[in-house]
Amino acid sequence: MKIIACIKQVPDSEAKVKAENGQVSWGDAPLVINPFDEYAVEGALQQKEAVGGSAVTALCIGPESAKEALKHALAMGADEAILVSDAALGTIDSVGAAKILAAAIQKIGADLVVFGRQTLDNGAGVTPPQTARALGWAMLGLAGSVKVEGSAVTVERVLEEGRQIVKADLPAVVSVVQSIGEPRYPSFMGIRKASKANIPVWSLADLGADAPSAVVTRSELLAPPSRESAVEIISGETSAEIAEKLADKIIAEKVL
Amino acid sequence: MKTFVYIDHFKGEVQPASWEALGLAKTFGEAFALVFGAGAEGVAQSALEYGADEVLFADDASLSDYRAELYAATLSALAASHNPNLILFPTTSRAKELAAMAAVDLNSGAMTDLISLEADGASFVGARPIYEGKLIEKITCAASPAIATLRGRAFPKPDRQEGKSGAITKVAAAGEAKSNVEGYATAENVVNLGDAGVIVSGGRGVSNNPALTPPADLDEKQAEIWRAQQGFALVTELAQTLDGAVGASRAAVDGGYISYAHQVGQTGKVVTPDLYIACGISGAIQHLVGMRNAKVIVAINKDADAPIFKAAKYGVVGDLFQILPPLTAAFKKKLGK
Numbered sequence: 013m014k015i016i017a018c019i020k021q022v023p024d025s026e027a028k029v030k031a032e033n034g035q036v037s038w039g040d041a042p043l044v045i046n047p048f049d050e051y052a053v054e055g056a057l058q059q060k061e062a063v064g065g066s067a068v069t070a071l072c073i074g075p076e077s078a079k080e081a082l083k084h085a086l087a088m089g090a091d092e093a094i095l096v097s098d099a100a101l102g103t104i105d106s107v108g109a110a111k112i113l114a115a116a117i118q119k120i121g122a123d124l125v126v127f128g129r130q131t132l133d134n135g136a137g138v139t140p141p142q143t144a145r146a147l148g149w150a151m152l153g154l155a156g157s158v159k160v161e162g163s164a165v166t167v168e169r170v171l172e173e174g175r176q177i178v179k180a181d182l183p184a185v186v187s188v189v190q191s192i193g194e195p196r197y198p199s200f201m202g203i204r205k206a207s208k209a210n211i212p213v214w215s216l217a218d219l220g221a222d223a224p225s226a227v228v229t230r231s232e233l234l235a236p237p238s239r240e241s242a243v244e245i246i247s248g249e250t251s252a253e254i255a256e257k258l259a260d261k262i263i264a265e266k267v268l
Numbered sequence: 269m270k271t272f273v274y275i276d277h278f279k280g281e282v283q284p285a286s287w288e289a290l291g292l293a294k295t296f297g298e299a300f301a302l303v304f305g306a307g308a309e310g311v312a313q314s315a316l317e318y319g320a321d322e323v324l325f326a327d328d329a330s331l332s333d334y335r336a337e338l339y340a341a342t343l344s345a346l347a348a349s350h351n352p353n354l355i356l357f358p359t360t361s362r363a364k365e366l367a368a369m370a371a372v373d374l375n376s377g378a379m380t381d382l383i384s385l386e387a388d389g390a391s392f393v394g395a396r397p398i399y400e401g402k403l404i405e406k407i408t409c410a411a412s413p414a415i416a417t418l419r420g421r422a423f424p425k426p427d428r429q430e431g432k433s434g435a436i437t438k439v440a441a442a443g444e445a446k447s448n449v450e451g452y453a454t455a456e457n458v459v460n461l462g463d464a465g466v467i468v469s470g471g472r473g474v475s476n477n478p479a480l481t482p483p484a485d486l487d488e489k490q491a492e493i494w495r496a497q498q499g500f501a502l503v504t505e506l507a508q509t510l511d512g513a514v515g516a517s518r519a520a521v522d523g524g525y526i527s528y529a530h531q532v533g534q535t536g537k538v539v540t541p542d543l544y545i546a547c548g549i550s551g552a553i554q555h556l557v558g559m560r561n562a563k564v565i566v567a568i569n570k571d572a573d574a575p576i577f578k579a580a581k582y583g584v585v586g587d588l589f590q591i592l593p594p595l596t597a598a599f600k601k602k603l604g605k
């Protein structure tokens with residue numbers, strides 16, 4: 013089975029992200045593989061282990077620096093990695109990204125494509141269903157478990173009301189959530205292999221794709237409203253006294 | 269101005285943010301509610317009562333379970349024939365997926381998780397948190413129809429007019445099924461953190477009560493979980509007293525104290541209740557990004573230096589096992605419960 017894991021590189025969640033001249037800046041904070049996409053790689057590797065003769069390709073659209081995120085996927089155990097990078101992709105929206113991913117997935121060839129739930133920076137969670145739509149493949153989103161049997165895949169989707177068990181024929185697109193299991197740590201051997209890996213970079217021309225024009229564009233970047241005051245510590249002689257005071261404070265907030 | 273509003277429901281139970289979307293649609297002009305699913309007449313009637321001018325009701329048997337491709341194709345076909353200017357969705361798992369797919373079908377784009385939305389001439393401008401709420405971006409959708417999903421509780425819920433009548437127009441299903449629903453596993457209890465006005469959450473601290481003696485036949489891990497369950501019982505009692513939901517930190521979920529569905533934070537749910545009470549939670553950045561936009565945050569933690577206090581409006585430096593029982597009792601008394 014040919015499996016593709018789609019990953020993105022993002023600033024670490026500890027990064028102090030700011031707006032600077034209308035651009036997002038994160039200083040010299042490290043860039044990492046999107047944490048949700050570590051689950052995508054983990055999910056892909058689980059399927060590789062479950063179905064004999066499988067291989068995992070990690071796929072990313074991003075700048076040259078995103079090779080580091082792909083190397084993380086290789087170190088976890090992915091067999092190969094491909095970076096799609098092109099100056100014309102600087103301002104794509106998620107539909108555009110999905111179309112480019114779909115073109116790359118077609119070129120690589122796949123039975124199963126595994127996505128993360130959402131990115132840390134954009135956080136939309138729309139790229140997986142949009143890619144599935146662009147490919148015309150089944151979308152099985154927010155899977156807490158994935159099982160491939162023969163030419164079909166069954167997942168348990170983690171939804172607001174509980175779990176929905178859904179089955180589709182391959183090829184299919186899945187996105188995975190945390191319940192599939194903690195991402196494995198890169199092994200020593202994996203890190204060595206990844207550091208030597210040669211990661212091909214594909215341009216739009218290599219994909220035979222035109223630069224997509226963005227429908228959704230950013231017009232402004234704002235800092236969130238800052239939280240006003242320092243915390244008010246409620247104290248008292250006894251727990252009962254503290255509880256009384258705290259309950260009064262909360263009731264006075266009129267939030268109940 | 270014509271707006272479609274997708275009403276997200278599971279077997280007739282509507283995700284409340286759908287009504288909030290309907291309320292917003294009415295401020296722009298004419299609002300059509302889309303209700304899909306066999307047997308969802310009750311939802312269609314409720315949509316009229318929450319302000320829809322007309323309901324487009326697709327109740328083909330093929331739509332009895334939510335299936336992405338059939339629902340998306342049905343929605344896109346309706347949009348192609350009715351030409352709405354805007355399609356609104358609540359930001360729920362299903363509706364976000366449909367918004368994403370409709371954006372591809374209709375050569376548009378999806379603006380997700382909006383906290384505001386305004387018309388600007390023929391286009392729409394929305395605001396949404398990005399980078400885990402560290403920034404807000406304003407975005408424009410240039411295509412028509414514009415497609416947007418709204419964050420729960422960011423827009424007012426319209427009043428319901430019981431018994432209001434109006435047109436419920438039956439419409440056909442479209443598209444080809446690519447998946448089959450094999451069943452549901454509802455072992456995990458339903459947790460609707462996204463809509464909760466009050467959330468009381470527990471972290472690793474709920475397992476930390478040395479005074480409790482677990483049954484002798486438990487191993488160390490089981491004993492920890494047993495202790496945590498005593499702690500979560502206190503958290504749950506307070507939540508119930510305040511008609512709220514129970515949340516958890518990742519440490520609590522990973523520790524096996526409570527199911528994943530309760531997790532708040534980066535890899536869990538992002539919540540914006542009016543009141544968030546964090547009990548025995550340190551306040552790691554990955555937890556804070558999930559709850560820092562709550563209106564009032566209360567932290568109960570033994571450690572005066574815990575970062576959660578930086579996000580909180582009120583704090584108690586103390587043992588949650590000492591504070592929670594009298595706090596629940598105080599609310600019961602003061603709220604007459």
Ligand SMILES: Cc1cc2nc3c(=O)[nH]c(=O)nc-3n(C[C@H](O)[C@H](O)[C@H](O)COP(=O)(O)OP(=O)(O)OC[C@H]3O[C@@H](n4cnc5c(N)ncnc54)[C@H](O)[C@@H]3O)c2cc1C
Nearest residue numbers: 471472473476517518519533534535536548550555570588
């Ligand atoms: C990629 C990634 C994603 C993550 N996603 C999430 C996420 O979505 N949500 C999330 O929550 N975390 C997430 N985390 C984990 C996060 O970094 C923290 O490890 C986690 O939030 C800690 O949970 P905690 O506060 O319950 O536990 P701890 O940090 O161990 O804190 C326990 C607290 O309880 C207090 N305490 C102990 N006993 C008592 C008592 N009897 N009474 C009162 N207070 C007491 C202690 O003082 C302490 O502050 C993520 C981490 C990573 C790396």
Ligand SMILES: Nc1ncnc2c1ncn2[C@@H]1O[C@H](COP(=O)(O)O)[C@@H](O)[C@H]1O
Nearest residue numbers: 018019073127128130131136137138139
């Ligand atoms: N630039 C990208 N390259 C590869 N995969 C991506 C990219 N952007 C998003 N994805 C995938 O799509 C998922 C959802 O992203 P988003 O819609 O941005 O929240 C991520 O978890 C990734 O699996």
